[in-house]
Amino acid sequence: MPDKTTQNRGTKGISISELAVTFQSEDSEPVEALRPTSLEFEPGEFIALVGPSGCGKSTLLNVLAGFIKPSSGQALVGGETITKPDIDHGMVFQDYALFPWLNVIDNVAFGLERQGMGLEERHAKALEYLDMVGLKEFADKRVTELSGGMKQRVAIARVFATDPSIILMDEPFGALDALTRRFLQHQLLEIWQRNRKTVVFVTHSVQEAVYLASRVIVMTARPGRVKLDQKIDLPHPRDFSSEEFRRLEKVIYDQLDEELAKSFKLEGGGGTFHD
């Protein structure tokens, strides 16, 4: 059996230049979701995007996925402009987005079938990736029988199985309880270390960002732009309670608090938050 890592097509960098998104709606003022933003993600980087709600981090992710067209500027993956959704740009959604009419293995094999792989081959590969997330025994189960954490593990297997150049994750663990969340963070890291993909990971949790990412990007309150670009050089597995971990968390929290204060003021909350 050939080594898994050598079969991979590898990964690509992402280049975002002067990218801006303004939503035009018919009956109200245009909403500026993302100010012109430029960022370079190296191949194999694990990027965490954090910021207050509505800061445009999901907008940015949706542009990278090809769901939203930018109003100006552009985003490139491996030098090519993103124009539409592509199987080469994988995505993991907060609410799992598994296909309920397919069982677990066929969910994982879905993308492989679209890539033209025959039944036996794609089932073998799907099993391999289900094994990676520890759900090999659940291959024939219906997805409705799984817990939230298991569903997201299936979704992670599904995206890695198609071997995309980049993987976008939109608050993938946001709906899970704290313990399941820790387990999945750990599992994701293991998988990522074996399949070095460029990952762009949107999260609300600073701790999650510092635990997982090689680089944390803090975005400002709406309209979003980059507030802080912080490298995280700590070796894995990272210790939540180490001094350096806490220092980095604080650096990010300080920047984030400023933005939170602003966005609460915008919503008319006023007063209660220090500036």
Add this chain to the structure above:
Amino acid sequence: MKSSAKTAASVLPYLWAAIFIVFVWQMAVVFTQAHVALLPPPLLTAKTFAEMVINGQLFVHAGASLGRVVSAWLLSAAIAIPLGLAMGRWRRFEHLVDPVVELFRPISPLAWIPLAILWFGIGETGKIFIIFIATFFPILLNTVSGVKGVDPVLIRAGQVLGCDNDRALFRKVILPAAMPTIVVGLRISFGTGWAAIIAAELVAAQVGLGYLIADGMEVLRSDLVLVGMVAIGILGVLIDAVFRTINDRFSWGT
């Protein structure tokens, strides 16, 4: 063991209902002393029913009616499902077609009978046309709402997993996701089509349960009318039961 107990549990209410109906029916006969041509007693009806089962007549009539409903229903599905998929997916197309649909929908299949005879004569085509009208809208409306109800995140998931054109997206995501609702529409429409069979067969049919009823009235054989009615009721329930089983196979949603 388990499944036979389940079957019994689902059949039992119908058995009770049948006993209740026969009881009320018999009471009505006893208290009104109605002439046999007006209201034949259950026993006589049962006898006629049994005779027609033995000589095969009932199967001929039921078969003819079923054949008409099935072909009209399949024709409806073949047109309404693709149309509904398109209407559900493309808002502009829906805005164009929906007013036409809404104008036709309140018109009862019965209202089409005169035109159906004028256009298609008294052959099979006219009858199938009537049932087609009766079965079309439930399938269409359920397909539209099924497509509209597809979770947008599933469509996005399909797109990032290689469904890069509308055809693939329809086949791999939208159609299977909308299937439970479409199957409900197919089931409801078979019911409305089955109910419309009488209307379709009242005019110049030579065979069919509707013909049996119309002919029974003409020769003052109310027992024949009742046999036709009973057969329609029983078959309706049986067909619905078949659809429920199919429904269950598609009801992955809950």
